[in-house]
Amino acid sequence: MTKSFVFVTGNANKLREVQQILQAGDSGISCTSQSVDVPELQGTTQEVAIAKVKAAAEKIGGPCVTEDTALCFDALNGLPGPYIKDFMGAVGHDGLNKMLVGFNNTKATALCTFAYSAGPGSEPILFEGRTEGNIVPARGGPGFGWDPTFQPVESNGLTYAEMRAEDKNKISHRYRALEKLKTYLQAQA
Template sequence: MTKIITFVTGNKNKLREVQNILGASPSASWGLESKSLDVPEVQGSTQEVALAKCRAAAQQLQGPCLTEDTALSFHALQGLPGPYIKDFLQKLGLDGLNRLLAGYDDKSATAICTFAYCEGPGSEPVLFEGKTLGRIVPPRGPTHFGWDPVFEVEGQGKTFAEMDGNEKNSVRLTCSY
């Protein structure tokens, strides 16, 4: 019997990326489906935000789930906007993210992707976090996927938006579990 894990997202681009990264093995004992849920947005570190979201999703689903949270931390701003990047982007736009750093020489940033997996209600989620170093640049490339056009990956000379899916998914991350 195949175990179904629900990936909690309403973002079709995120779903496609996760499906490509995880791959569909015919011998896998699990399957991935997606569902958009309204889960509380808490304030805190990337880990605290991810844990709260995954616990709430597992409770609502009454089963196993996978959540993903993305953060973008500007070094000159001591890590802001961090896990609040979605709100900053909605309010300021891509050009506004650049303007936040206008008075600083340091344009370096870290992209952080935090996945949380939970077996179900009452189980403690497991975290997987990956980090990519880069810098904030004026927008380059397609603008259909969040802040990708302003994040140039260190050593690549390209923003995430300028990379095709395979290239973006092959970027080396510093990971912790």
């Protein structure tokens, strides 16, 4: 039995990665996408994810999944965190590195949070995935978001942008969160 969900995103790169991961695992789970304008709130990654999926479920009128990504620098006590999109827009890849000048710590955690709602009024369920790494000078082309500046610990010295998509999708924060969501959805089928 194939299980499907509506992935609320207007980001073609996120959709592509999610679909690649779902297809690679032969999970019997697929997704369609719908772009819905939901407020971008401030708060912890969990607070942001819960508010976003609740708003999306109300607008769609049914079950849906949202995704939020954070990039948390150890030296900055977790910042930029869920605000990485705004930081990237303001300072770019080079600016992410400059933010760490004066610190002896380039460690960072890539964090993905998928939020699932069974529909309007339902309590959201969160699925988080983490990948540990370091912030490095941009390598590997423009990539997706901050991929050129994030070098996972388990990547043999490559940034996400330098990795083949199928290799990235085996260790990424998004993969790890999506695996948890897939397990949940398969149990519900």
